Amino acid sequence: MDPITSRAGRRFVHFVLLSFTVYSLVPFVWTGMQSFKTVKDAFSRKPLLLFEPTLQNYQEVWIRRVPDNAEAIGLGILLVVALLVGLLLSARHLPVNNRLVYGFCLAGFGLLLWAIPQLIYMQKFYDYFINTLIVTACTIVISISIGCLAGYSLARYAGLAAVVILIAALAFRALPRLAFVLPYYWIGSLLNLLDTGLLVVVALVAVNQPFTIWMLRSFFMEVPKDLEESAMVDGANRLQSFLRVIVPVAWPGIISTALFTLLLAYNEFLLVRVLTQSNWTLPVAISRYTGNESADELTLAAAASVSATLPIIVVILYFQKHLVKGLSAGAVKG
Amino acid sequence: MKRNTFFAFASPSVIIMLLLMVVPLAIALWLGFHYMTFRNIAAPEWVGLRNYSDVLADTRFWRSFNFTALYTAIVVPSWVVIGFIIALFLDQVSGFVRGVYMSIFLLPFITVPIIATIMFKQLWEPSGLLTWLYQQLSGTRFRMNETSVKTLIVFFGIWYVTPFTIVVYFAGLQTLPQEMIEAASIDGAGRLQKIRHIVIPYVSSLTVFILLFSIMDSYRVFDSVYVLSGLNPQFKADTVMTYTFSTAVQVQRLGKANAMSILTVIGIMVVLIPFLRLMYKEQIAER
Numbered sequence: 001m002d003p004i005t006s007r008a009g010r011r012f013v014h015f016v017l018l019s020f021t022v023y024s025l026v027p028f029v030w031t032g033m034q035s036f037k038t039v040k041d042a043f044s045r046k047p048l049l050l051f052e053p054t055l056q057n058y059q060e061v062w063i064r065r066v067p068d069n070a071e072a073i074g075l076g077i078l079l080v081v082a083l084l085v086g087l088l089l090s091a092r093h094l095p096v097n098n099r100l101v102y103g104f105c106l107a108g109f110g111l112l113l114w115a116i117p118q119l120i121y122m123q124k125f126y127d128y129f130i131n132t133l134i135v136t137a138c139t140i141v142i143s144i145s146i147g148c149l150a151g152y153s154l155a156r157y158a159g160l161a162a163v164v165i166l167i168a169a170l171a172f173r174a175l176p177r178l179a180f181v182l183p184y185y186w187i188g189s190l191l192n193l194l195d196t197g198l199l200v201v202v203a204l205v206a207v208n209q210p211f212t213i214w215m216l217r218s219f220f221m222e223v224p225k226d227l228e229e230s231a232m233v234d235g236a237n238r239l240q241s242f243l244r245v246i247v248p249v250a251w252p253g254i255i256s257t258a259l260f261t262l263l264l265a266y267n268e269f270l271l272v273r274v275l276t277q278s279n280w281t282l283p284v285a286i287s288r289y290t291g292n293e294s295a296d297e298l299t300l301a302a303a304a305s306v307s308a309t310l311p312i313i314v315v316i317l318y319f320q321k322h323l324v325k326g327l328s329a330g331a332v333k334g
Numbered sequence: 335m336k337r338n339t340f341f342a343f344a345s346p347s348v349i350i351m352l353l354l355m356v357v358p359l360a361i362a363l364w365l366g367f368h369y370m371t372f373r374n375i376a377a378p379e380w381v382g383l384r385n386y387s388d389v390l391a392d393t394r395f396w397r398s399f400n401f402t403a404l405y406t407a408i409v410v411p412s413w414v415v416i417g418f419i420i421a422l423f424l425d426q427v428s429g430f431v432r433g434v435y436m437s438i439f440l441l442p443f444i445t446v447p448i449i450a451t452i453m454f455k456q457l458w459e460p461s462g463l464l465t466w467l468y469q470q471l472s473g474t475r476f477r478m479n480e481t482s483v484k485t486l487i488v489f490f491g492i493w494y495v496t497p498f499t500i501v502v503y504f505a506g507l508q509t510l511p512q513e514m515i516e517a518a519s520i521d522g523a524g525r526l527q528k529i530r531h532i533v534i535p536y537v538s539s540l541t542v543f544i545l546l547f548s549i550m551d552s553y554r555v556f557d558s559v560y561v562l563s564g565l566n567p568q569f570k571a572d573t574v575m576t577y578t579f580s581t582a583v584q585v586q587r588l589g590k591a592n593a594m595s596i597l598t599v600i601g602i603m604v605v606l607i608p609f610l611r612l613m614y615k616e617q618i619a620e621r
Contacts, residue, residue, distance in 0.1 A: 001425055001507065001533065002515055004525075013426045020420055021438050023493070027453040028441060030463050034456055047463045150347030157340035158621040165348060167614050172355050174550045174606055178578050179595040182588065183358035186365060189375050206354030209347055238339050267446045269557050270575075274583065283448040283557075290452055290561055298459060305449045316444045317437060323444070324436070327498065328505030 028309075035302035042299045057303035065121040073119050077112070084108045125304065128285040132266065135197055135281055139204045139265040143212050144258050146205075151216025152242060156225070166217070169210035180207055181274050188275060195277045203271055208264050212257060215326065219253025220246065256326035259319050266312060282308045359599070366593035371586040378589065385593035395594065398572035401484065405573065406552040409491040413548055414541060416492070417499025422529070424500065425507045436501075443497035447557040454490050455562060458482075483562055483569040490558045495551070499544050506540045507533070546609065553602075574598055 004013060034042050036053040059066065067073060084105050087094075091101040113130060116122065154162050184203050185194070193199040223246055231241035247254070269283040276284070286308060289301035316323060366385055368378035389395050424435060442450055457464040458476065465476045476482065510533065518528050556575040563571040565580055572580070578598070582591035 001422065001510065001525075001528070002519065004426055013423055016420075016423045017427065017435055020423075021435065024439055024441055024497075026463070027450070027457055027493075028445075031453040031456045043461045045461065045466075047461065047466045146346040146350065149343045153335060153340045153343030156335040157337070157344075158335075159337060159340065160618075161337075162340065162344075163614060163617045163621070165344065166617060167610055169351065170613060171603070171606060171610060172351065174602055175359075175599055176554045176575060176595065176602075177556075178575060178582075178591075179362055179599050180355060180358045182582055182592050182595060183361035183365065184354075185582075186361060186375065186588070187358075202354065206350050209351055209355075213347055238335075238343075242343075263444065267448075269446075269448045269560070270579070274579075283446050286446075286452065287448050287561065290455070290564070298456070298461075301452055302456060305452050309445055309449055312444060312446070313441070316440070320433075320437060320440070323440070324501055324505070327501045 031302045031305055034299055035306045037299060039299055042302075057299045058307065060123075061125050061300055061303045061307060062123055063120055064123050067120055070120075077116065080108070080112055084112075125285060125307075128280050128282055129308075131197065131279060132281040135200055135204070136262060136265040138197075138201045139208070140258050140261045142201065143205045143208055143261050144216075144254065147209065147212035147216050147257070148247065148254060149242075150209075150213045152220045152246060154213060154217045155220035155223075166214070169213055173210040173214070177207060177270050181271050184271075185274050194275060195279045197279060199275055200272055200279075200281075203275060204265050204268060207271065208261060211264075212261060215257045215260065216250075216254065219250050219257070222253070223249050252322060252325070255319065256322040259316070259323050260326055262315070263312075362592045362599075363596055365589055366596045368589045370588040372588070375588070381589070385587075385590045386597070388590055389594050389597060394567075394572065395574075395577060397570060398574050398577040401571060402553050402555070402573040402575075405488060405491065405555060406549060408488050409495070409552050410545065410548045412492045413495050413499045414544060416496050417544070418503050418537070420496070420500045421503035421507055422533075424504050436504075439500055440497050442494050447494065448561060450494055451490060451558040451561040454486075454493065454558075458486060478569070480568075480570050483571045487555075487559055487562050487571060490562065491552065491555060494558070495548070499548075502540055502544055503537060506537045510536055 004010060033049070033051075035057055036055070037048070037051055038054055038056065041048050041051045087101060088105045091098050091105075094101060113133075117126060150165075154166060181203070184199070188194040188199050227245050227249065228238075228241040231245045232238070236244065266281075267283065268281070269287065272281050272284050273287075286301065286304045289297050289304060365378060367380060367382060369381045369384075370378040420439070424432060424439075427435065445453070456462055458478075459465065468476045514532050514536075515528060518532055523531070553573075554575055555573050556579065559565075559571060559573050559576045560579075563569045563576070565572075565576060565584070574594070578591050578594045581587050581594060
């Protein structure tokens with residue numbers, strides 16, 4: 001559209017956008033404030049916008065017993081995190097192979113996550129957090145690997161079978177989770193797999209597969225066909241040309257899809273709620289805070305919600321372009 | 335690509351979908367004919383069509399169906415209208431400012447639904463910000479009852495998914511050919527006329543796409559209802575999904591719950607089949 005140029009018009013545009021900003025942010029800001037309040041402040045009849053912030057709620061959500069040398073441990077952890085983040089951000093400018101640096105950072109973070117409960121007596125919430133990370137990572141790796149193979153072949157094969165698979169996948173995408181989850185529960189209880197990460201990961205991969213292959217297919221269709229043909233003339237077979245030529249070209253699209261898989265796995269509530277009893281991920285763990293109306297649960301729920309949301313926001317802001325691209329990819333073409 | 339290569343590449347994904355989507359649906363159908371609780375899970379008892387007649391005679395099931403339909407009928411048009419309007423406004427700014435607005439508008443959509451609902455609910459707790467504001471403005475106390483819980487569920491639905499439609503429409507607006515707008519300007523068309531006669535027809539294919547996905551997602555609404563109503567029957571705010579869930583997990587009638595989800599699947603397929611046929615023809619023509 002042509003831009004609005006009049007002064008009053010510009011003001012109106014910004015007024016609307018700012019109002020919508022407030023509307024989008026109010027729950028986040030309020031919950032953030034509640035999470036830093038004492039129980040007494042949080043329950044004040046008149047909402048307090050100014051108050052003395054406390055970290056008590058965060059401490060209660062994460063840490064069971066504060067160690068004597070808390071400052072030293074905290075400082076040490078902060079230092080390691082700062083070092084790893086610094087290394088990650090400067091990886092491109094280092095004279096070493098990038099992959100080596102990323103691998104090192106990943107190993108570093110893994111080690112840190114393992115070391116923290118050895119140093120500090122953590123709450124169960126920490127276990128749920130680690131569990132969520134593991135489930136999400138496994139789901140992304142498996143789902144994207146098999147999804148890429150299928151998406152690529154669906155983009156290139158012109159036979160009837162490809163169309164049938166795509167349409168069936170679309171139908172599955174429309175069906176409610178519960179239709180699959182209740183049978184999973186039945187199978188899981190017969191095979192004694194309930195409450196295991198394995199069942200959750202396999203179920204998550206399956207229910208997200210239709211969406212994944214449709215999205216990846218649309219990205220692989222953008223890759224010109226001559227690319228792999230010229231690679232195959234040079235003597236590479238299908239799989240080699242796919243891995244060495246196509247995947248690097250389609251990489252941004254694969255990242256987009258991985259991002260959506262990340263959200264789907266990290267967000268999943270119903271499936272995890274039905275298939276596990278104690279081996280929860282964060283959404284189920286946090287939903288436990290809302291059951292009863294006891295006083296301090298309100299502030300704890302706020303602190304837990306902020307804790308679980310911040311990592312996702314950081315990841316998404318970093319990859320925002322890919323997310324927007326993914327959201328509009330299917331849409332603009334369809 | 336040759337047939338054999340295609341099947342070799344596609345097989346891991348297809349086998350997973352066969353084993354974990356087609357087979358479970360068959361199991362759900364089979365379990366729907368059985369009486370099963372958590373106690374006789376290894377040996378369900380055959381009861382024929384009794385679960386289905388139970389469901390169809392269950393007033394709570396029909397009430398939850400009606401609320402789901404009402405929810406869809408309010409929420410889906412709101413997503414389309416608000417999303418389109420905000421996308422038009424977002425199109426008026428550029429560069430860094432646009433990026434900042436976009437990041438903020440996306441926030442609800444990228445938050446875990448359960449957590450987003452908890453955050454939204456914090457505003458309406460007895461000590462919440464909006465509870466207080468509501469009481470100041472209306473002079474009456476805010477209470478959680480049938481009407482208020484249902485209203486909050488609908489409001490949350492609108493708040494949570496609008497970012498999706500904003501992004502989709504916004505991306506569509508970026509591809510709008512400038513010549514069409516210029517030609518209309520020369521003809522002396524006003525802004526509203528241009529929106530009505532050029533932009534809306536131009537994005538109509540996006541609207542169809544959004545409608546399809548929104549309807550698919552809105553009747554499946556579960557997480558927000560779970561948090562806002564706490565599955566408390568006193569609020570009468572069950573949707574088909576939460577009622578199926580309570581039947582399975584709280585009441586432990588697993589057979590009946592499976593019958594319910596099979597009925598839902600049938601209902602969805604009836605609505606979906608014309609669209610699937612359309613997609614099928616499109617894909618056949620494309621290859």
